[in-house]
Amino acid sequence: MRWSFVVVAAVGLLGLPSSGWSQQEKQGPPQQKVKADTKHKETDGDIDPAAIAALEKMGAFLRGQQTIAVRVETETDEVLDNGQKIQLNGTSLLSARRPDRLRAEVISDRKHRQFFYDGKTLTLYSPRLGYYATVPAPPRIRDLADVLSKRYGVELPLADLFYWGTNRSGVDRIRSAIDVGPSRIDGADTEQYAFRQPDLDWQIWIERGPKPLPRKLVLTTLKEPSQPQHVMKLTWDLKPEHTERSFIFVPPKGAKKIEFLEVSK
């Protein structure tokens, strides 16, 4: 008892990896891990360049894909006014062809929305309610999220996928970056990284090997005392069969056109 206490204290003082880490070290890339561990304190401003490099490699890979289709299972903590956390589940589907075609679908128990973008207009459709709205859209996917958000208050699902690998990837906001270690996600070998930026902690699991795709993400909101999380698990198809029709909205019978209440001009 006494000895184990001393050992634990010594380990703590020396900044040696705890047992969980040494276990992982046997499997993981040794040099990098030792380097991260000798840094010891994971305070703000502690950035592992390898973690940033992994992010950039993933971004470059994503950017290099002309067509993508991804299915995302989501879990979102919503905080009620009394502080209670409720977790809502959903599925998002996204298909895109660079530079100017995108289709997305967000399905939850409570809501179902479809997005159609063809480089000229964006249509938001609610299949259950039968309402759709069409607005002019910028000619590139990468500018779509901004316009939708600023003007219409609409958040494009999975917008991050189109920021990574660009000069707006947000890497400069990262205050801390660590390589957590290997992890298996849905049978895939991934490497887990954890980042801190103002108001947000986030983790990403990037597939190892020739296709460095994000396979899982966890976002932790720090502004909120109960620190709600948004979890995404991603399944990828890099050779989807998109036709021109996939991105065009054809109003189903009975669908009614409505307008947006613009949040700003």
Place this chain on the structure above:
Amino acid sequence: MKWASIFGVLMLLAGNADARYVRNTTRTSINRDVDVNRNVNRNVNVDRNVNRNVSYHRDIDVDVDYHHYHPVARAAAVTATAAVTAAAIGSVVNSLPPSCTTVEQVGVTYQRCGSTWYQPRYVGTQVSYVVVTPP
């Protein structure tokens, strides 16, 4: 009579239960720090059933396409209040009172609920209803 009034009070309480409102603060994007409250507050007054303006919330009760699996109490409370205060033109509600009729006139879709007319609009991805002058 007595029971009815107690029931009415309970319904109002249920209707005003703020606990069902979500703060909408959970970040879902790394690169986009979106503050829906800030964005929408500037231009949209969401006039809720209790005669006070509240900031725009994504609401568990109303951020839905169907309302039938949610407490009826809330809708009933809305109606009760609406009977007292006429809905102001231009105000925005997140859900409609029961028994509305869809009316289409000159290509514009309305919801007629008693003497009040609404136009469905997207506020973000949510369908809300703006009180309009009867066409």
